[in-house]
Amino acid sequence: MSIGAAAREAGVGIETIRFYERQGLVSQPPRPEGAGMRLYPAATVERVRFIKVTQELGFSLREVQDLLKLWADPSADCADVRDLAVAKLADVHRKIRGLQEIGVTLERLTNACPGNVGLRECPVMDALTSHAGAVTTPESSGGCPNPDGFGTASDGPWPPRPAAAASPGGSRTPDGGLGGYLLGQLMGMRRR
Incomplete structure (x- = not known):
């Protein structure tokens, strides 16, 4: 065909x-x-x-390749396939836990946001920009750059500095969870 x-x-x-x-x-x-x-x-x-x-x-494609090799191998044992499936199941459970953590974090962030304030008072933006480590420029902030690279000298650091340093991979903190980081940011936010 x-x-x-x-x-x-x-x-x-x-x-x-x-x-x-x-x-x-x-x-x-x-x-x-x-x-x-x-x-x-x-x-x-x-x-x-x-x-x-x-x-x-x-x-993954690598895992598919391993399964195809087992499929083609007449001496392969069912236990070999089961081992791959058990490892994938453990990976799925780990991902589910991570998604649940993200869900809890997003619920808390959205519940903390009144939805009727400016961006500088928005708890969601505060937590997200703190994690991203975004830097404002003199043009966008309307003043001189703060010596530490955040916000302007007149308004203090904006976006606020991250409370915990990101890992070399960038999107996760040393404890391994973006959700945990954002929760920490939410809990540590100053009251406005």
């Missing part, structure tokens, strides 16, 4: 199959002698469906 027919059968686009070929997940059939088109076997459709399902379950 053509690549288009294989893609339709597998429920993906042609570019998805080409991407899988470039990643080494699907073999590209040889071009027939002459000017004919490549013909994809039914096994390609089965393999693409397998890749699609594993990705929908959250497996």
Whole structure:
């Protein structure tokens, strides 16, 4: 079958199959002698469906490659596949906990925001800009830059300095959680 027919059968686009070929997940059939088109076997459709399902379950392309190797290995044991699935499940539970932490943080931030004050009094913006470490320029703040690089000398630091330094990765704090950082910012905000 053509690549288009294989893609339709597998429920993906042609570019998805080409991407899988470039990643080494699907073999590209040889071009027939002459000017004919490549013909994809039914096994390609089965393999693409397998890749699609594993990705929908959250497996990375590297993990999909490992599963495909196990699938092709007649001596592979079910325990090998189970080990990969158990590791993925643990990863999913870790991500769920992280999303729950973010949800709690966003609830607290939105509950703390009256919604009818200027940006300088907005607790959400205060926590977010503190985390981002954004720096205002003299043009945007209307005054001389503060020697520490935040806000102006006349209005004090704005945006406020982060209470905790970000990790080298940037978006997470040393304790590993953006939500925890923002909660700390929310709890430590000065009363207005």
